Amino acid sequence: MSSSGQIGHNQWFWRFVALGVLAAGIAGFVALQILKPRPAVSPPVRQLPLVRVTPVEFRNGALPVTGHGLVKPRAEIGLAAEISGKVSYVSPALVTGGAFSAGDVLIRIDPEPFRAALAQARADRESALATLKLAEQQLARNQQLVAKGFLSRQTLDERIAGRDQAKAALARAEASEDSRRIDLERTTIRAPFGGKVLSEKIDLGETVQPGKELARIFADEVVEIPVSLTDRDVALITDPWRDNAYVGNEKVPATVTVEHGNARYAWPGRVDRIEAAVDSATRTFNVVVRVDKPAARGTPVSAGAASPPPLLVGMYASVEIAGRDQGRYAVVPRRALRDGGTLWLLGTGDTVSIQPVRVLREANETAAVSAEGLPEGARVIVSDLKVVTQGMAVRVVVEPRATPAPTEHPAS
The missing domain is CATH 2.40.30.170 (Efflux pump adaptor protein, beta barrel domain)
Structure with missing residues (x-):
């Protein structure tokens, strides 16, 4: 056999050996996968929601x-002038915060022009009164002359008209005198009650007009x-x-x-x-x-x-x-109210008990509710939960004051 034929024979031999080893490895791996023991399957652990609770406080009696x-x-008014004139007096008490008594003179407008006007009105009244007396005397004499036939009826009628005109003139003079007297009285502005000054806008010597507010005062x-x-x-x-x-x-x-x-x-x-x-x-x-x-x-x-x-x-x-006296009622955190009228109580075995209540009042961070249906020692859930059902199991969280992180604690 030539050398080249010997080399080709060796190559095929080693190829078959490699394929055999690979096949044996695959067969061993498959056998191991089939024969290895199955791991035990554990049921999934149910994670219960954590909630925070607080005791329900019961009270008796009136609910403030x-x-x-x-x-x-209770009473606050503005002081205003009713006549025009120059201010001749301002009370030392008429300053912001000043105190005064009922009847005290607070402002006076110069009364002299009004005294003169009143004197003139009195003189006019006296003149009108004298004119009326003269007219009545003349009428009385004319009536006698008419009765004796010495004077015409027309003249008598003129005397009667003159007497009536004198009466009207006297009435006008008396009304004018009353008006001048009232004006003089209005020069003095008195306090209608005891109290204090809220504000003032008046100075001595200032000329004021009717209706202008000079100060605001209130009863104390x-x-x-x-x-x-x-x-x-x-x-x-x-x-x-x-x-x-x-x-x-x-x-x-x-x-x-x-x-x-x-x-x-x-x-x-x-x-x-x-x-x-x-x-x-x-x-x-x-x-x-x-x-x-x-x-x-x-x-x-x-x-x-x-x-x-x-x-x-x-x-x-x-x-x-x-x-009013409410009898027995309960006080809970305001955030514990659900839908404005139910509480989530911590029931037996750390379960949720949904309890309807009648809300008496809500104020600041607390709410007062009726005690009907709330057992003694009840604890209310203050945590927010997305889904809540009657009897749902929960875990209770207590938040110690000294540590920022809450710790889990079973309810007793």
Whole structure:
């Protein structure tokens, strides 16, 4: 055999060997895949939603109604001149914030021109009176002469007309005198009530015209705080639709609180009335709370009180009105209310219990609801969930105050 034939024979031999090894490897791999043990299949783990809960707080008695408003004077008027003239006197009290009593003279317009006009009117009245007396005397004499036939009837008629004209002239003179007397009285502008000056726009020597407002004053014996309340809040007040709201024989009490400096101060008040119309924009009712003697210093109700202030017009006040006795009710976080009238309670075995409630009022971060259907020791879910069903299982989350991250904790 030649050398080239020997080489070709060897090449084919090794090719068959390589194919055999490859086939054996494939067969071994397939056998291993078929014979290897199957892994155990575990069921999928169900991930329960995490929720935060808080205890339901139960209370008994009246449910207070709270609101806010600006302190306003019960009476506020503008002082205006009713005559023209030069200002001859301005009270030292007629400055912004100045205090005065009822009947005090606040402004005086120079009275001399009006005194002169009154004197002239009196003289005119005396002249008219004298003319009337003369006309009556002449008429009496003429009547006697006519009766004796010494005077014509026409002359008598002229005397009667003269007497009537004299009467009319006297009436005009008396009216003029009254008008001049009123003008003189109007030179003095007095305070119709005791109070304080809100603003003033008058100087000594200034000439004023009728109708010009010279100052604004308000009564300080009583102030009012209109508080905007919803119909639900108004319904909590005892009989608010009477002229004055009463609890039995006593008017509904209220407490007015103001922050001043770093402290809070309170004054006793009462519900006075509800304004006649509903606010067209907010659909709320303005309940007016009245405080008598606001000049009295407030009672400190917090730490840090220094010099208690009076209750001043323009202060922003918080108001708490005594409500009707509700018996037993519950207080929950406002965010726990669902659809405005249901709670998600944490039921037995860490499940959700959907409980309808009657909402009594909502204020700030809390809501008061009826206690019917709420068990003692109930806990309410405050977390938001996309889907909730009755009896749905949940996990409870407690948020410790000292750590920012919540930790999972089973409900007890």
